[in-house]
Structure formats: C-alpha cells, structure tokens
Amino acid sequence: MVLGAAGDLTTRLLLPGLAGLVSRRSMKLQLFGSDRVDWDDDQWRSRVRRAFAGEAEHTPAADTIVRTASYVKADVTATEDLDHLLQKCGSGPLILYFALPPAVAEQACQALTRSPLPAATRLVIEKPFGSDPASAERLNQILTRLVPEDQIYRVDHYLGLSTVLNIFGLRFTNRMLESVLDSTHVASVDILLDESLALEGRAGYYDQAGALVDMLQSHALHVLSLLAMEPPASLTARDVRDSAAAVLRATRVWGNDPVGSSRRARYTAGTVGDRVVSSYVDEEGVDPARGTETFAEVVMEVNTWRWAGVPFRLRTGKAIRNLNKRVIVTFKEPRWVPEGLLGYERPDRIHIGLDPEVLRVDFNINGVGDPRVVDRVGMGVDLDPGDLPPYGQVLAGVLAGDPTLSVRGDQAVQTWQIIEPVLRAWRDNAVPLQDYEAGSDGPAPLRVA
Secondary structure: OEEOOOOHHHHHHHHHHHHHHHHHOOOOOOOEEEEOOOOOHHHHHHHHHHHOOOHHHHOHHHHHHHHHOEEEEOOOOOHHHHHHHHHHHOOOOOEEEEOOOHHHHHHHHHHHOOOOOOOOOEEEEEOOOOOOHHHHHHHHHHHHHHOOHHHEEEEOHHHOHHHHHHHHHHHHOOHHHHOOOOOOOEEEEEEEEEOOOOOOOOHHHHHHHHHHHHHHHHHHHHHHHHHHOOOOOOOOHHHHHHHHHHHHHOEEEHHHOOOOOEEEEEEEOEEEOOEEEOOHHHOOOOOHHHOOOOEEEEEEEEOOOOOOOOEEEEEEEOOOOOOEEEEEEEEOOOOOOOOOOEOOOOOOEEEEEEEOOEEEEEEEEEOOOOOOEEEEEEEEEEOOOOOOOHHHHHHHHHHHOOOOOOEOHHHHHHHHHHHHHHHHHHHOOOOOEEEEEOOOOOOOOOOOO
C-alpha cells in the first residue's frame, strides 16, 4: 500500500523502482494506492502502467500487478479512513510505504496507533526521520508501538545494495588497502554529493529542509558510517547496523566548532550545461526570507582509534557545474622523497564513485621520457551497479524482509544529534549565507587545522 500515491516521489522514483524490480525478478503482489486525490482504480492503474512502460510491462508479473492495482481515496491522518484502507488490503502480509511529507507521515503513524495492524506488517518511512533529535526519538516511539523495530524500514536509496557491497568489498577483501585506511596514512576523506540539477519544482519540500538536512544529515552521514566502520562479523542486518551505529556515536563536528567547520550558500542565476537557471530566490514557491541554503559543507571528525585526527568533509550543492557524487580518500605525502626525483606534486588518492559507480586510484610512477621525473597516472574500473535501480534495491530488501540497508532507530537519532550544533549556529546566523553562481563549482572547500 503506497500512501501518497499521487505524489512526485511515487511517480518519479517509487513506481519506476518497482518496475525495475518486477522486470528482473518474478513476484506476486497487489499494489494499492491511496491519496486525497479523487481518483478511481483506472486512473491509478494508468499511472502504474506508465511507470512500468518498457520491459516490465511485457512480463506476466507486471501485467498482473497493473491489472489488479487498486486505489482508495483517503486522508491517512484520519483513523476512520485508515481503518477503511486496512480492510481493503485484507488480512495478508502488508507493507505500508509512506511516500508522504515528513510531518504528514508522522501524523499518519500516530493515527495508526488506534488501528490494529496485521502481525507481519512492515512500515517503510522516507527520510528525513524527524526534524531534530527529540522528534526523531518521538517518531521512533510511535513506530515501535505499531510493529517491532526489525519490521521498520527507514529507507535511504543512497544505501543501495550495490554501493554498499562495493565499499565493503574494497575495504574488507583487499589487505593492501585496508592496512592503510587509518589515521597513520590518510590525510582526509571527502564525501561529495554535488548535483547539476537545480530546484526542479521541489520548493514545497526543499525550501523547508535545505541542503544540510536533505543531503548531509541523511545520505552523507550514512555513507560515512559505512566507509569508516570496523569490519562487521557478517553482512547480517544486526552486525552491519551495529558497526555503522558505533561510527555515528563517535562522530562530531570538527573541533566542536560548528561555525568554523561549516559553510552554507545558495545559487544565483547562471547556466548549467545548456540550461539557463534562475536564481534560487526567484524559483516558484521559494520564500527568500527563509534563507534556505542550496549548498552545505561540514567537516566532521570520527573519534575512534582508526580515524582520530582525520577530517571528513561532507559537501553537497545544487546547480553545480557537474554531477559529482563520490568519496575521495586522500593519503598523506610520502615520509621522504629522494633528492633528484622530480615532479612529485600530489598525494595518492582513491576515488569511489557513487553515481556513476566507479573506482579510480591516482598515484605516481617514474616518467616515460625521463625516469627521474614523476608522472601522475590513474587506474580505474567501472563497478557493477547491480541489476536494479536504487529504489528497486530498496524495495527488494523490504519485500524480502531484510532490513540490512535500512536505517535503525538509534542511527536516525544519532545523525540529528551530530548536525544539531550546525543547525543551531545557522539558525542564529553565526555562519553567513554566501552566494555562488549556478553552473560554477560552488564555494572553495573549507580548510581546517
């Protein structure tokens, strides 16, 4: 059951993700949709059919899903409407996907506490989970009144299975790399989530959230937790999430200085590729007085034996010149370069691409023309992105009952606790709101001592 069936998330991401999953893996399910929009079954089926257009619509499983899709008009914050929805779904295993704005999702969950759910019900919640540590904890309490924690899926499509396994494979199956991924050898780690897209009609959500909450509080911190974790005993949900939570508990703003270790900005008019982009404050639905940032950068520290003293720079921006979603591990300079060996300028780096999924290692070798002059070379490989789109990977885990790639309740609270000092400094205007031109590279990276 998709709550928020008429919304942008359902149309743009959720239904295409399900189509990708169904086209590759045969499954039986009935797809219910619900929203306040006055649709009927045929209108819902038409939307599902369009999302399944392509290979998925020619499979028997997809045909069955489209043919049996059912729609129920409802206000999901009203208990009587929820009771009607649950009756329509029957008594079988039920998955409730909250494709709703965060505040509405919380109200719907609260209303569900007055309605009995089937024992095996799974709840799927989109980020952000709450709006601060207290609200995230309150939402956790509501959710665990409905179902056990292992039936709650706080989804983050950045934690798609292929990306996670690429990080795990790189770190834990290569001794020559794992042995140098620590503060003895690593100078810094950058987690970059820059987008060439601008607002794209999302003012209703984005102008309330901003870049810090939309990308760093959720996506970037969860990537950090996977990258910096100690090797889990297994890839089971409990072991992976235990290791990730331990990293988050050790993470804080660099030097406990949210002013000096963070930066915010928003884009002005410019050109991104061949697209003319208007200033963010001129976008439809934006309130300029709110001071919402479209660029956020925060430097973090992970206070563990492995990473103490290594700055982790988390950065995201909209309307940046190029899509740039990757992790960069920069190593320290060599302890000593022999006299007479010329041309050394840059340290070794590992690049882990998140979109597209690639791996590149930059290092130095003796030059071809003169062996005393060092040349910069790179070795790269395209990583297997898996056979499913990100939302297809999310849905596969939900349908299989595997919460490994979902965010556990304590992790959702921890990420808010980590960025709360930054949010507070920004609300107090202790960090000035800068400008950057759309289509530029954004502000220069922060430097920390």
